[in-house]
Every structure is written in structure tokens, then in C-alpha cells.
Amino acid sequence: MLEQTSKIEEYQGIWVFAEQRNGKLLEVGLELLGSGRMIADKMATELAAVLLGHNVAGLVVDELGEYGADKVYLLDSPILEVYRSDPYALLMQGLINQYKPAVLLIGATTIGMDLAPRVAAKIGTGLSAHCTGLDISGNGQLAAIVPAFGGSMMAAILCPNRRPQMATVCPGFMKKNEREQGRKASVVRVEVSLPQESIRTKVVEVFSEEPKTLPIELAETIVAGGYGIGSKENWKMVEELATVLGASVGATRPAVDEGWASLEEQMIGQSGKTVHPNLYIGIGISGVIHHLIGIKDSKVIVAINSDPNAPILKAADYGIVADFRDIVPHLIRGFREAMEEM
Amino acid sequence: MKPISIVVCIKPVPDSRHWEKITLDPETGLLRREGIPIIISPLDRNALEEALRIKENRDGKVTVISMGPPNTVEILTSALAMGADAAVLLTDRTFAAADTLATAYALASGIRKLGEYDLVLLGNESLDGSTGQVGPQVAEFLGIPHVTHVNKVNFIDEDTLQVKSRIELGYMMIEVKIPVALAVEKEINEPRIPSLLGVVQAKEKPMSTWSANDIGVDKARIGLPGSPTQVAKVFAIEVKRRGEVLTGEPVEVTRKLIEKLRAERVLPKVC
Numbered sequence: 223m224l225e226q227t228s229k230i231e232e233y234q235g236i237w238v239f240a241e242q243r244n245g246k247l248l249e250v251g252l253e254l255l256g257s258g259r260m261i262a263d264k265m266a267t268e269l270a271a272v273l274l275g276h277n278v279a280g281l282v283v284d285e286l287g288e289y290g291a292d293k294v295y296l297l298d299s300p301i302l303e304v305y306r307s308d309p310y311a312l313l314m315q316g317l318i319n320q321y322k323p324a325v326l327l328i329g330a331t332t333i334g335m336d337l338a339p340r341v342a343a344k345i346g347t348g349l350s351a352h353c354t355g356l357d358i359s360g361n362g363q364l365a366a367i368v369p370a371f372g373g374s375m376m377a378a379i380l381c382p383n384r385r386p387q388m389a390t391v392c393p394g395f396m397k398k399n400e401r402e403q404g405r406k407a408s409v410v411r412v413e414v415s416l417p418q419e420s421i422r423t424k425v426v427e428v429f430s431e432e433p434k435t436l437p438i439e440l441a442e443t444i445v446a447g448g449y450g451i452g453s454k455e456n457w458k459m460v461e462e463l464a465t466v467l468g469a470s471v472g473a474t475r476p477a478v479d480e481g482w483a484s485l486e487e488q489m490i491g492q493s494g495k496t497v498h499p500n501l502y503i504g505i506g507i508s509g510v511i512h513h514l515i516g517i518k519d520s521k522v523i524v525a526i527n528s529d530p531n532a533p534i535l536k537a538a539d540y541g542i543v544a545d546f547r548d549i550v551p552h553l554i555r556g557f558r559e560a561m562e563e564m
Numbered sequence: 565m566k567p568i569s570i571v572v573c574i575k576p577v578p579d580s581r582h583w584e585k586i587t588l589d590p591e592t593g594l595l596r597r598e599g600i601p602i603i604i605s606p607l608d609r610n611a612l613e614e615a616l617r618i619k620e621n622r623d624g625k626v627t628v629i630s631m632g633p634p635n636t637v638e639i640l641t642s643a644l645a646m647g648a649d650a651a652v653l654l655t656d657r658t659f660a661a662a663d664t665l666a667t668a669y670a671l672a673s674g675i676r677k678l679g680e681y682d683l684v685l686l687g688n689e690s691l692d693g694s695t696g697q698v699g700p701q702v703a704e705f706l707g708i709p710h711v712t713h714v715n716k717v718n719f720i721d722e723d724t725l726q727v728k729s730r731i732e733l734g735y736m737m738i739e740v741k742i743p744v745a746l747a748v749e750k751e752i753n754e755p756r757i758p759s760l761l762g763v764v765q766a767k768e769k770p771m772s773t774w775s776a777n778d779i780g781v782d783k784a785r786i787g788l789p790g791s792p793t794q795v796a797k798v799f800a801i802e803v804k805r806r807g808e809v810l811t812g813e814p815v816e817v818t819r820k821l822i823e824k825l826r827a828e829r830v831l832p833k834v835c
Contacts, residue, residue, distance in 0.1 A: 307709065307710060333731060339696070340700040343665060344704060349664070351695035352695070375800050376798070377799075379794070381792050384792040422744075423740045429734045430731065430734030431733050467831075511801055511803065539805050540809075544814065548814050549814050553818050556821075557831075
């Protein structure tokens, strides 16, 4: 292995990459401060947030402190206004080499997943991807729990001989702390200077839209469809049932990949969202663990599947073994009537 | 336009239709995947398709490279049948059990040995590990920029690309000069099916097999010793609930379900 020059013991403290877009912190960063706080307390060490951007400090430094950061490393420069892998990765490398954190957690967003591996390769350290759980042992070893084989198995990943121990963590899996008004983090301003030629990409356009519907992770009722739905035509049935219930529509990865679900944002499970509705109804979903870990916090789970051996039936409170095309029209009618009775 | 040289990294993965046959060895804690057919990781096929399309627009060469056990030749042959011009297999016992860092280092070393290249393409993530880490890490070891989540590629002049990179609820349009590594998503194209002629021609195309010594790697940086991450344990997790199956005619089942949900007080307030 490539030699790391510093000793492991020199690496101290827990870091969280506080991703911001347009000066707004992403929720996943706050979630990571929540679990980072827990790890830092257990290790009796410090929790720091790393914030890169331009003119964002005033907007978010207080927020980082109030959600649990003891310290904020602030890198402010016009070149950091919009994310680009070169400047972000180079600056993270410099920061790590100077301040030597033991753990670095990054949200598994598209940008986090672009940045983290590049940083890990620059440092020559280990990186666990799409973690859904984190555990720290007495001697400071981070066990990152990651789904494998589409989530049918889980693996605990360690990084025993390298620092920092890096992990990207799926949004929605960690819990942010209650905001503690007035809790202050100290700010370490880090000078940003990079040679022009080290930045090799140019962002010519950024497009992003506001979410049109309630984010699925906040929905109280969810109707979700999987590969078993079979076609875009059939998918309308899923949507109709959702409309009747005033529910959000969810989807498994195959259904998103097939283009039935209109948005990646509807995807539930590993590399998608974790949901916690009162009622979840899954249709044509076999129930690989990949999806199940995303729905396990639902209050009541209903599954409709034609295969009596589909794993989701065991993970559900109520199961219906039937062709969804026979049953869903009845559910649509039944729920509609139930609504009118009120 | 001058000819372009494209390298596509492809990963052999167990065919997901057979994943239920993958078992856990209780003694070693390792996964047993013997006898499970391998395929090209799906997004790597999109990467290859994109390479072939770029080559069809301007003269050039497409080389596929893969690291894996000797049977990886099968997927390299399929890639040649799709239209790649040459294939390289990195195979050596010492490459085994590599994590993404050690894998990226070995692949980058193989790509360096190939010589001049303008583009490195690969799938944004693999079907099995799904880490999405190898692309940026190969780029780092080659000292070239990378763009991930790519779903559109456009040359605006012979050295400059405009690529569309997906972000949550939107995209970024990024300009970058070659050489660059691009990790592509499924939306970028529809991979072709090899033609019969392609399958026949594949047998005539060059296929090189290189060992660790052939590509001059630092042995401490490949395989298990070169992998900073270790799998401490693998376990199947279970999400289990009461699993009460409601039976009867559709009307009956619907009535039962609504009753249950009402009793649980989970029906939305409008109901």
C-alpha cells in the first residue's frame, strides 16, 4: 500500500462535509452532524463541519453549530461558488493533510459521490460507499455498514490502517439532532489559493428545479410500484391509487430505470430515499432488502404481489397475493367510497 | 477531425438473474459465486456504446480493458463483438480481492501501458458493488479530470467536450478538454446488441492478457494488500413483520384491508 507518512494516532476528530447548494445546506449534512456528534462524544473528540462555497458563511455557519458542530472549517472563494471536482478535491486534500481528521463523512449525493472517491484516491485512504449505518468501536475504528448485491446482503467495512476513515452516507438514514439555538461553533478560515491550471473543468450551466410534490421522505401515505407493474400503461394504476389516497408515488430502482416513475426522486431504498409514512402500499415489488431497508420505518406496510413467495410479504403487516390488475381497481373504488363516507 | 483513442473500462459482474445462488461461506465469511454466469456490468455497456458512437463520428480506436479472473475473457469478447477494436485483460492472482482504490490503481496502470488515450469511459457504478468510486479514482491515478453522472456527451471542437452531468432535480453542463474520464448513466444511450458479423469478427481482434508484472505495478498497491478497506463481515439482514395474508375475492380482500387500516388509524385523513 502507498505509504501514509503520518501515524494513525495523529489523526483526531470527526469531520462532516457540509454540502451547500446556492447557499443552502443540504439536509444530509445535518443528518451527518447528528451521527457525527454521537461518534465524537463516544470518542471524546471534536466534531467539525467542512464548508466550501462563496459568500455562504453568514447564511449557514450558525446553523452548523446549532446542529452539533464544534468547529467549522470555512473555505470561501469565488472559485468554489459552484461545485467542481478539481478545486473541491484539491482543497479537501490540503485540509486533510494539514488538520488530520480520523473520520470524514460525506453525503452520498451526486456531488458527494463525485468528490469523495477523488479525495480518497489523492490521500490514499479507504472509502465506503452508500453507507446506511455507522458504528464506532472503542479503539476508534469506524465500521461502515453498506448494502451489497443490490442490498440482498449487508457488509461491515473497516479501514484499519489508513486515515481518515472515509464514508459516503445515504441521505435519510441518519437522524439530525434537535436544533440547539445559540450553540456556537468556532470558525477556522482557511485560505484558498489554487493555480489556475489546476482547475480543468468549466461549468457553463446549472439547472435545478424546485420539487413539484412533497418530498417522498415527508409523505404520510405512499403507494409504491416495482418491476412487477410491467409497463408505463399499468403504472397509471399505481398513480391513480395514490391520487385517491392523497399519497405520494414511490418506486423501486427497476421501475425508475424502466422510466415508469417520472423522477429519480421517487426512488426508495439504497441509493434512493428512506421513507417513514403511516401507510405504505407496495405493488409489484418483490422486496429485495435494498428496497425494504428504505421502508422499514413505515407504520403499516401493505404488499400486493402475485408471487406468494415474494420476500415483501414477510416484511409486510398485511399481504395480498393476487395479480395487482385484479385487485387495485377494487382498492381504488373501495378507498374512494371510504373517503366519501366521511 | 483527428482520430480519437478511447479506453472503456468494463467490469465482470455476476448476472443478477442468478444472485439468489450467491451464498455466504460461513467459515471464511466470503461470498461464493462459483458457477454464476458473468456479464458486462450494464452501465459499462452504455459506456462502450458511447465510445463506439463517438468513434463512428470521427476516426479512432476503442479499446476495452477489464480486471478479473481468466474467464473475464468472455465479457471482453462480447465487447469486441459489440464493436470494440481491441481488448486487454488484467489478470493475476495478486490483483484479487482489490477494493476500489486498488482496482483503480491497477486499471490506471493498464491504461498507461496502452499509451496515448483521449477519453476513458466507464459506467457510473457497477451492478454488484454499486460504489461508483472507480471512475474518479482511475482519473486521479491517471492525473486527468473526471465527470460523473454523465448522460450526454457532445464535442464542441476536436479537443473540447460539453457533458451533461446529472444532479438532484437538475443537471450541470460542464466543459472539459481531453483527456478526461467520464462515468456514464443509463440515460446516455441504448447499447447495441452484437451482430452476427460482430461475433464472428470478434475472434479476429487483438486480445492481450497482462499480469501485474506486465503493467509494472507496485505490488503493495494492488489486490488485498493494496486495499485500505477491509470487509469485516457480510450478513444477510431481515426485515420481518407479521405478514398476515388477506384472502378471498378482490371485493372481500379490499373490504378486509380497509377495515384493518381503519383500525390501525393509518388511513389518510381524507378517508
